[in-house]
Amino acid sequence: MRELATESSVLTVDTAPPAPVLAPPPADTPATARPRPGSPPRRVLRWALIAVVAIVMLTPLYLLVLNAFKDQQDILASPFGFSGGLTVDHLVQAWSNPRFNIAKGYAITILFVVLVNVFSVFLAGPVAYVIARSTRRRFRVLMLFFLAGTFIPSQVLVIPVVYVLKTLGLMGTIPGYVMFETTLTLPFSIFLYAGYIRTVPTDIDQAAAIDGCGRYRTFWQIVFPLMRPVVATMVILNTFSVWNDFVNPQTILGPSSGLYTVTTGIYAAVGQYQTDYTVVFPTLLLAIAPLLVFFVIMQRHIISGLTAGSTKG
Structure with a gap:
C-alpha cells in the first residue's frame, strides 16, 4: 500500500501542467515611439526658442x-x-546738456515714483482687505468695477482728466499728476492685493478681534506685514509705469510748468529740425540705466509676489 501511495504521488507530480511562460512586452516600433519630455530634440527646440526670444529682446x-x-x-x-x-x-555732454538737466529729471521722477507708490499702497490695501474679507454681493460687484478699470488705456482718460484738473486748478501741478498716476495704479493693485489676502486664513482676524483689535488695526499690524511679497511686486510694477510714462506727464505737466520727468526731458533734448544721435542715444542710456539696475536687483520679487497668492495657506 505504501508503494502504491508513493507511486501515485509521483505520478501526480510528474503529470502537473507546466507553468505558463510570460512573453516579453512588445518593443515600441519606430513609428509609435515618441520622444520623452527630456529628450534631446525637445531640449534643442526649447533652447533655440529661448535664444530667438532673447535675441529679439536684447x-x-x-x-x-x-x-x-x-x-x-x-x-x-x-x-x-x-x-x-x-x-x-x-x-559727459548728455549729462551737462543745457536743454535737459538729467539730474533734475532724476529727482522729479523719483519724487513721483515715491509719492505714487505710497498713495497706492495706503489706498489700495484697505480697499482690497474689505473686498477680500466681505461675503456680500455688492463688494463682489465693486471688485468687478475695479477689475474693469485695468482694461481701459490711460491715454483714453487723458482728455477727461485734463478738464477735471483744470476745473480743480491742479493742471500743471505735482498733486494733479500724482493723483492721476495713483488712480491708474489702483485697479490692478486692488485686484492683486485682494487675491493675496484671500489666501490669508480668517482665523488671524478672529484672533485679533478677540484680543481687542479693530479691523483697521488688524489690517495694518497683522495682515499687511504678511503682504510683503505682493506689495514689493506692485511697487516694482508701479515704478516701471511711472518712470517710463511719457504721454501723461507731457500732457498734464506740460512744458510751461518747468517740471519734466526723465522721458519728457529726453523729448526736450532732441532737436526740432534734426536728429543728433550723439545726443539721443547717450541721453536714453542715462535715462534707463537706473531702471535697469533696479530691475536686476528686484526681479526675483516680481515672480515671487505674483505667485505668492496662487496657492492656499
Whole structure:
C-alpha cells in the first residue's frame, strides 16, 4: 500500500501542467515611439526658442548701449558694428546738456515714483482687505468695477482728466499728476492685493478681534506685514509705469510748468529740425540705466509676489 501511495504521488507530480511562460512586452516600433519630455530634440527646440526670444529682446538694448559711445558718422555708417572708436565724451555732454538737466529729471521722477507708490499702497490695501474679507454681493460687484478699470488705456482718460484738473486748478501741478498716476495704479493693485489676502486664513482676524483689535488695526499690524511679497511686486510694477510714462506727464505737466520727468526731458533734448544721435542715444542710456539696475536687483520679487497668492495657506 505504501508503494502504491508513493507511486501515485509521483505520478501526480510528474503529470502537473507546466507553468505558463510570460512573453516579453512588445518593443515600441519606430513609428509609435515618441520622444520623452527630456529628450534631446525637445531640449534643442526649447533652447533655440529661448535664444530667438532673447535675441529679439536684447537687440534694442545692444544698439542703445553701443551707439551711446559712438560718433554720428559711425552710427549712420554701421549701427550694429564697432567701426571707429568708442568714447565717453557724448555721455559727459548728455549729462551737462543745457536743454535737459538729467539730474533734475532724476529727482522729479523719483519724487513721483515715491509719492505714487505710497498713495497706492495706503489706498489700495484697505480697499482690497474689505473686498477680500466681505461675503456680500455688492463688494463682489465693486471688485468687478475695479477689475474693469485695468482694461481701459490711460491715454483714453487723458482728455477727461485734463478738464477735471483744470476745473480743480491742479493742471500743471505735482498733486494733479500724482493723483492721476495713483488712480491708474489702483485697479490692478486692488485686484492683486485682494487675491493675496484671500489666501490669508480668517482665523488671524478672529484672533485679533478677540484680543481687542479693530479691523483697521488688524489690517495694518497683522495682515499687511504678511503682504510683503505682493506689495514689493506692485511697487516694482508701479515704478516701471511711472518712470517710463511719457504721454501723461507731457500732457498734464506740460512744458510751461518747468517740471519734466526723465522721458519728457529726453523729448526736450532732441532737436526740432534734426536728429543728433550723439545726443539721443547717450541721453536714453542715462535715462534707463537706473531702471535697469533696479530691475536686476528686484526681479526675483516680481515672480515671487505674483505667485505668492496662487496657492492656499
